[in-house]
Amino acid sequence: xxxxxQPFSFPLKPFSISPRLALAAGLVALFVAVPLIYIxxxxxxxxxxxxxxxxxxxxxxxxxNTLALVAAVTSGTLVIGVGMAWLxxxxxxxxRKAWRWMLALPLAIPAYIGAILHLAxxxxxxxxxxxxxxxxxxxxxxxxxPLGFWGAAFILTAFMFPxxxxxxxxxxxxxxxxxxxxxxxxxxxxxxxFWQVTLPAMRxxxxxxxxxxxxxxxxxxxxxxxxxxxxxxxxxxxQLYGRYDRSAASILSGVLVxxxxxxxxxxxxxxxQARFTQMEGNWRPAPLAPLGGWKxxxxxxxxxxxxxxxxxxxxxxxxxxxxxxxxxxxxAQVVRTGSQGFARFAWNSLWTSALAALxxxxxxxxVARLSARYPSRLSRLLARLCQxxxxxxxxxxxxxxxxxxxxxxxxxxxxxxxxxxxxxLRHMPQAVRASESALGxxxxxxxxxxxxxxxTSLQTLFQVTLxxxxxxxxxxGAxxxxxxxxxxxxxxxxxxxxxxxxxxxxxxxxxxxxxxxAAPAALLLVLVSAFPLSFLLRREQMFR
Amino acid sequence: xxxxxxxxxILAVGLAACAPAAPQAASTPVxxxxxxxxxxxxNLPEPTATETPAPVxxxxxxxxxxxxxxxxxxxxxxxxxxxxxKVEILLKAGSNSAMANALIEEQANPQADxxxxxxxxxxQSLAQKGIFQSYLPAGAxxxxxxxxxxxxxxVGLTRRARVIMYNADLVTPEELPxxxxxxxxxxxxxxxxxxxxxxxxxxxxxxxMRKLIGEEATAEWLKGLIANEVTxxxxxxxxxxxxxxxxxxLGLVNHYYYHLQKAEGSNVGVIYPDQGEGQIGxxxxxxxxxxxxxxxxxPAAQALLDFLVSPEGQKLFAEGNYEYPLxxxxxxxxxxxxxxxxxxxxxxxxxxxxxxxxxxxxxxTVGLP
Numbered sequence: 016x017x018x019x020x021q022p023f024s025f026p027l028k029p030f031s032i033s034p035r036l037a038l039a040a041g042l043v044a045l046f047v048a049v050p051l052i053y054i055x056x057x058x059x060x061x062x063x064x065x066x067x068x069x070x071x072x073x074x075x076x077x078x079x080n081t082l083a084l085v086a087a088v089t090s091g092t093l094v095i096g097v098g099m100a101w102l103x104x105x106x107x108x109x110x111r112k113a114w115r116w117m118l119a120l121p122l123a124i125p126a127y128i129g130a131i132l133h134l135a136x137x138x139x140x141x142x143x144x145x146x147x148x149x150x151x152x153x154x155x156x157x158x159x160x161p162l163g164f165w166g167a168a169f170i171l172t173a174f175m176f177p178x179x180x181x182x183x184x185x186x187x188x189x190x191x192x193x194x195x196x197x198x199x200x201x202x203x204x205x206x207x208x209f210w211q212v213t214l215p216a217m218r219x220x221x222x223x224x225x226x227x228x229x230x231x232x233x234x235x236x237x238x239x240x241x242x243x244x245x246x247x248x249x250x251x252x253x254q255l256y257g258r259y260d261r262s263a264a265s266i267l268s269g270v271l272v273x274x275x276x277x278x279x280x281x282x283x284x285x286x287x288q289a290r291f292t293q294m295e296g297n298w299r300p301a302p303l304a305p306l307g308g309w310k311x312x313x314x315x316x317x318x319x320x321x322x323x324x325x326x327x328x329x330x331x332x333x334x335x336x337x338x339x340x341x342x343x344x345x346x347a348q349v350v351r352t353g354s355q356g357f358a359r360f361a362w363n364s365l366w367t368s369a370l371a372a373l374x375x376x377x378x379x380x381x382v383a384r385l386s387a388r389y390p391s392r393l394s395r396l397l398a399r400l401c402q403x404x405x406x407x408x409x410x411x412x413x414x415x416x417x418x419x420x421x422x423x424x425x426x427x428x429x430x431x432x433x434x435x436x437x438x439x440l441r442h443m444p445q446a447v448r449a450s451e452s453a454l455g456x457x458x459x460x461x462x463x464x465x466x467x468x469x470x471t472s473l474q475t476l477f478q479v480t481l482x483x484x485x486x487x488x489x490x491x492g493a494x495x496x497x498x499x500x501x502x503x504x505x506x507x508x509x510x511x512x513x514x515x516x517x518x519x520x521x522x523x524x525x526x527x528x529x530x531x532x533a534a535p536a537a538l539l540l541v542l543v544s545a546f547p548l549s550f551l552l553r554r555e556q557m558f559r
Numbered sequence: 560x561x562x563x564x565x566x567x568x569i570l571a572v573g574l575a576a577c578a579p580a581a582p583q584a585a586s587t588p589v590x591x592x593x594x595x596x597x598x599x600x601x602n603l604p605e606p607t608a609t610e611t612p613a614p615v616x617x618x619x620x621x622x623x624x625x626x627x628x629x630x631x632x633x634x635x636x637x638x639x640x641x642x643x644x645k646v647e648i649l650l651k652a653g654s655n656s657a658m659a660n661a662l663i664e665e666q667a668n669p670q671a672d673x674x675x676x677x678x679x680x681x682x683q684s685l686a687q688k689g690i691f692q693s694y695l696p697a698g699a700x701x702x703x704x705x706x707x708x709x710x711x712x713x714v715g716l717t718r719r720a721r722v723i724m725y726n727a728d729l730v731t732p733e734e735l736p737x738x739x740x741x742x743x744x745x746x747x748x749x750x751x752x753x754x755x756x757x758x759x760x761x762x763x764x765x766x767x768m769r770k771l772i773g774e775e776a777t778a779e780w781l782k783g784l785i786a787n788e789v790t791x792x793x794x795x796x797x798x799x800x801x802x803x804x805x806x807x808x809l810g811l812v813n814h815y816y817y818h819l820q821k822a823e824g825s826n827v828g829v830i831y832p833d834q835g836e837g838q839i840g841x842x843x844x845x846x847x848x849x850x851x852x853x854x855x856x857x858p859a860a861q862a863l864l865d866f867l868v869s870p871e872g873q874k875l876f877a878e879g880n881y882e883y884p885l886x887x888x889x890x891x892x893x894x895x896x897x898x899x900x901x902x903x904x905x906x907x908x909x910x911x912x913x914x915x916x917x918x919x920x921x922x923x924t925v926g927l928p
Contacts, residue, residue, distance in 0.1 A: 072926060141804030155805075240793070245928065256657045257757025258919055417664060425668040512622045512671065513649025523652070527630055527796045 032389045033472070039381035044400040046378070047443055050415035051272065051403050057418070058269025061262040069266055073250065077267070081233065081246040081274070084167060088232050089225045091172035096179025096224065097214075099320060102313055104187035104557070107303045109310070114317055115184070119177050119552055121324040123544035125501040125518065126174040127237025128537050131525040132328050133170050134241060137161035167244040173324040175231055179224035184557050186217040192301040205304070219285055226282040233275045234408035236504040237522065247271035251410045252504055261418070268411040275406035283399055332541065335534030345532050360515040361539060367431060367516065368499035371438035372492040375446035378439065379491065383450035388459060398451065402444040412437045413508035429511040437509055438499040445494040453487020454480075490554055493547035500544050517543075618645035621859040624662065626655030626676040626759050627846065628794060635875045639866050646859050655681045655759035662690050662851065669853035672860040675867075678763035678844040679706075679715065683912035686712035691849040696864040702885050705908070706845055713849035716867050717882040718898065721764055721842040723830040724799065724817040729808045730828075738833045739842075742811065743783025752798045753784065753811040755791035756927040760813055763844050765927075766918040767906045771839055774921060781925040791928040803827055813844070815881035818894065831901050840904035845885070 099118050103111045136143050139160055148156040160166065194216060198208040214221075233248065240249045247267055254264040306313050339345045350357050379401070386398040407415075416437055420427050427433050457480065465475040481488075503518050510519060517540040524533035552558045625632050629652040636648050651658070655676050662674060662685060674691070676682050685691060686708055693711035706715030723736060736742060742751050754761045768777045792798050795812045802810040803825030810816075817829040833839050848867050850860045866872045873884035881892050891897060 068923070072923065138801075138804070138806060140806045141801055146804075243790075243792075243928075253755075253757050255660070256654050257755075257762075258656060258923075259660060259663075259916070260919065260923075261660075263923075421664050421668065428665070428668055429670040510651075511649075512624065512651035513620075513647075523629060526793060527628060528800050529630070 032385075032391070036381055036385055036389075037393070040385040040394070040397045043378045043382050044397040047403060047440060048400050050412060050419060050440060051407055053419055054265060054268050054272060054407075054411055054415045057262075057265035057415075061266050065260075065262045066266060069263060074267075074270065077245065077247050077250050078270070078274075080164075080244065081271075083164065084171070084239070084244065084246055085229050085232050087164070087168040088171040088175060089228050091168060092176040092179045092228045093221060093225055095172065095176040095320060097183045097217075097221065099176070099180050099317065100184040100187050102317060104184050105301060105304055106306050106313065107310075108306060108313055108317065114321070115557055116549075116552070117321045117325055118180050118317075119558075120545065120548065121174050122177045123497075123548045124174055124325070124328055124541050125237070125503070125544075126171055126235060127241060127503060128332075128521065128541065129174045129324070129328055130167075130170045130238040130241040131521070131530065131533065131537070132331050133161050133166065135530045136331070162242050163244050166242040167239050170238050170242065171232055171235060175228050176320075176324070178227050178231075179221065181555070181557070182220045182224040183217055185555065186220040187213075188300065188556060190216060190301050192299050193297075195301055223282060223285050226278055226285070229278050230275060230282070230405050233271065233278070233406075236408070236410055241526070247274075248408050248410050248504070251408075251414070252508075255410065255414060255508060261414075264414055268414055272407055272411055275408070276403070279402060279406040282405075283402060329538075329541070332534050332538040335531045336538045339531045339535050342531070348529075348532050349535055357536070360520050360536070361517055361543075363431070363514060364500055364516040364518065364540070365543070367435050367438065368496045371435050371442065371499045372446075372496040374435065375439045375443050375495045376450065376488050376492045379443065379446035379450040382447055383454050387451055387454035398447060401447045404441045404443045407441060409437070409441060409502055409505035410508065412441055413505040416440075416505075416509060431511060431514050433509050433511075434506055434514075434516075437505040438495070438502060441502065441505065442495040442498050445498065446491040449487055449491025449494065450484070453484035453491075456487070457483050486554075490551055493550050497544055497547040497551070500540065617643045617859050617862050619856050619859060620647040620649050621673065621856050621863065622649045622671045623651070623673045623675060623863070624658040624671045625650060625652045625674075626658050626678075626681065628652060628796070630796070631880055632675060634879050635867070635872060638871070638875055639863055642866065643859070643862060646856075646862075654757050656757065656762070659685055663688065666690060666852075669851050669855075671851045672854040672856050673848060673850055673863055675716075675846070675848045677719075677759040677846050679713065679847045679908050680763055680766050680912045680915055681759065682713040682847040682849055683708065683908055684915045686710065686849070687912065690852060692852040692854070694850050694861055694864060696861070696868045698865065698870075698886075699868050701887060702868060703887075706847075706885050709909075713847045714864060714868060715845045715847050715885045717846045717873070717876045717880075717884055718843050719760075719846065719882055720814040720831060720898065720901070721760065721844070722812060722814045722817060723832055724802055724810045724812050724820065725828050725830065726802050726805050726808055727826045727828045729805055735828075735830055736809065736832065737830065737835060738838055739811065740780060740783075741832075742789065742809065743780060743787050745787065747787060747809060749788040749790075750808040751784070751787065751789045751811065752801050752807040752809070753789050753791055754795050754798060755793060756922045758794060760795065760844055761811075762918065762922070764842050765922060766911050766915060767842055767904065768839075769914065769918055769921060770906055770911045771904060774917075778921060778925050781922075781927055785926065785928075799827075814895075818881040818892075831896065833904070834902055840902045841898075842904050843883075843898070845908075846882075 099114075102108050103114050103118065108114065134142070137145070137158060137160075139145060139158065140149070140155060142158070142161070145155065145158045148158070190213065194212055195208050198212040199205070203211060233246075235246070236248045236252055239246050240252065247270065251264050251267045251271065254260065254267065258264075339349055382397055382401050386394040416433060417428075420433060427436070461479055461483070462475050465479045466472065470478060501518060503522055506516055506519055507522065510516070515523070517536045520536045521533045521540060524530075524536070623636070629650065632652065633650070636650065640646060640648055651661075651671075655678065658674060658676070659681050662669075662671060665671070666688075674682070674685070682691075691712040695707070695711045696714055699707055699714050702715060708714070721739075723739070723742070725735065734746075736744070736747070741747070742753075756762065765777060765781070768780065790801075790807065792801070795816045798807075798810040798812050799816040799820040801807050803820040803823065814829065814831075817827060820827050831841050833841060848864055850857070850864060854860045868886060870886060870889055873886040873889040876882045877884045877889055877895075878892050881895050883891065883895070883898055
């Protein structure tokens with residue numbers, strides 16, 4: 016994925032920058048940036064009185080809550096992600112290959128589904144575990160509350176650590192053995208070596224992982240709402256859902272997006288330097304550390320992590336789904352709710368996400384091409400503008416689109432297309448990054464040869480470039496598809512009447528407390544997500 | 560073997576239900592499919608002898624925005640659908656205010672045909688903004704006049720009382736609260752659950768209290784609840800389940816949540832609060848329905864409203880959801896205490912609706928979650 020320069024490229028000035036390409040890229044960047052700019056304008060243009068009121072009442076508390084959660088989840092994911100990556104990449108832990116998959120697959124489980132399960136299992140007295148304890152022991156046994164800050168931090172860590180795991184796993188693998196050998200030769204203990212050499216060398220990768228987690232936490236709605244911990248995202252949602260005052264929602268959105276933009280800016284700065292070491296020359300992998308007597312504690316630790324974030328959720332969803340299918344009343348609700356059938360909302364999930372993936376990848380092409388082939392300040396700016404989707408949480412995209420579309424494109428309003436547009440805006444960065452990296456790895460000389468042999472630029476695109484970069488584009492598409500499937504708040508707010516997706520159904524049922532009814536849809540959502548995810552994972556060195 | 564077969568059967572039925580029902584719509588003209596056989600509840604005293612007239616052409620899609628939660632409105636819509644099989648119902652259920660927001664935003668570009676709400680302040684407030692078109696459903700003359708808007712912009716459907724439910728395993732009869740103001744008593748600290756500020760029932764209660772006891776006292780009460788560590792859920796289903804499970808001793812809910820929880824086998828009880836001398840009386844909410852101005856399927860929208868206030872529709876609310884039907888003569892579900900036995904807090908709907916903004920400001924100032 017590194018965007019290193021091509022092996023046999025030479026400085027060339029093949030064709031001057033194509034105005035058509037620049038125009039297309041510019042339009043894409045504009046499309047992506049407009050909702051963001053609009054929200055800023057609304058926030059800045061809001062009544063000063065509203066600003067005053069929010070500053071006095073909620074703003075600082077929300078800021079504190081949000082930042083505390085970000086800090087907790089980021090450090091949690093770093094510890095678990097790096098720890099697990101070290102165990103599977105740098106030790107002789109038995110069954111490393113299987114563990115790798117099980118540690119990455121939680122990415123297929125949306126955190127809010129984790130939160131639903133967490134709540135159903137652990138709710139004080141009402142939960143499955145406390146009730147089981149009570150019937151076993153005959154008296155209520157105190158259990159930790161699943162709610163609030165710790166509940167939210169726990170769930171988000173459990174389902175977001177794979178980001179850090181994957182990035183640090185790759186970093187551990189690519190490290191040159193000589194690095195640690197030198198440290199050891201210079202008298203450092205293994206422990207010192209780890210902290211003073213190994214880890215610092217991975218810093219860019221870790222930081223990138225942590226920043227991705229941060230952006231996700233800032234955008235998370237479902238988990239914090241269910242576990243009743245108020246952050247910016249959930250406050251904005253409540254504002255849109257339970258009030259008439261759009262201006263407060265705009266202000267909160269403006270602040271949230273500014274926060275996210277800061278993080279995104281830092282993340283973009285890190286792009287490109289995400290890899291310290293190069294896999295070339297006399298590179299050889301660092302040797303595996305023997306765990307010795309620590310083998311069993313290590314296995315236990317990995318099992319606990321995998322159980323919490325993958326096995327228990329899957330098992331419970333599976334059991335509930337069976338229960339739902341066996342109970343005629345529940346089944347009747349699942350199979351047909353009003354005008355909506357199960358197949359219909361599963362289909363809705365699929366086609367909206369697939370269309371979003373297709374659109375995002377297509378739109379990413381001019382931007383990626385411009386920045387890969389004609390590096391300039393302009394092309395870099397456009398490529399970066401296309402990254403802002405990362406920093407616009409679903410609730411904010413929804414708010415922005417409702418206001419914008421209703422005003423300027425009423426024809427799009429209340430159509431499923433609006434949902435697709437929200438997905439494209441939000442997940443465009445993933446497509447742009449994938450396309451950029453795919454194009455970056457393709458030598459420009461191939462395209463030049465094609466042009467020299469008389470093909471037009473369009474012919475070259477379809478006959479040479481696209482076939483060669485297709486795997487990279489598919490990866491980008493798979494990523495957009497995966498994240499769109501899981502998207503909740505924007506879908507909830509933008510869907511037209513009678514248009515449900517798997518995520519929406521799961522949410523509607525579970526937030527009314529009908530967990531068993533929600534299980535089949537949740538299980539299907541997870542299983543469908545597992546396909547693009549495993550396709551993506553297979554592309555990585557770690558999973559070959 | 561048997562199980563496998565049923566599963567397959569169910570799958571087949573499910574798929575059939577999901578298949579787009581395109582072709583049949585065009586061919587047969589309607590009329591014949593109108594089942595005169597579905598005449599409602601034989602043992603009901605028919606208050607108005609209006610038999611629904613055979614409709615002209617009731618088909619096409621009908622978009623409904625509902626502030627009533629999906630689980631509570633779906634059975635009624637299913638019954639309507641059974642009566643008019645050619646109508647495709649598109650339901651969007653959410654909070655009253657979310658739906659109201661959408662209606663306001665869509666005023667120039669209306670999407671919904673019918674709005675159903677859990678309290679009439681929102682309906683009245685939207686009516687004042689000119690969101691609805693007037694329509695008096697067939698048989699609505701029989702409804703108490705105060706529950707049909709003067710401009711016929713909305714029509715009341717049912718009434719629900721704001722009660723305190725309790726877990727009878729955890730609370731003794733002697734210590735029970737008698738007033739909603741007892742909920743701020745420190746002895747209940749951390750033991751009370753209620754719906755939060757996005758919930759229509761709660762919003763309406765705050766609006767009504769503001770009107771009755773004034774801004775200050777209402778703010779005081781809300782702050783008292785917050786200080787008493789009341790847990791605010793997104794909706795009442797959560798509250799009733801939590802009280803039923805013993806997670807909380809008390810819950811501030813609509814009366815039917817008590818009945819629904821009891822029907823699930825929980826040992827719960829109910830208090831109709833504030834009945835004593837000098838107390839403010841029992842709060843209640845009126846659910847309402849209205850037809851949106853610019854509705855694309857007017858015949859179906861009108862048929863739905865007719866159905867909702869008909870004895871048949873009213874009976875569904877009373878039987879299925881333990882609510883108080885507004886149509887006189889429709890029997891309550893067994894076990895539901897008649898409202899006549901209680902002293903009700905009387906609130907003027909139009910003037911309270913005018914003050915809705917102030918209510919939201921109050922909710923935000925006190926920081927109700």
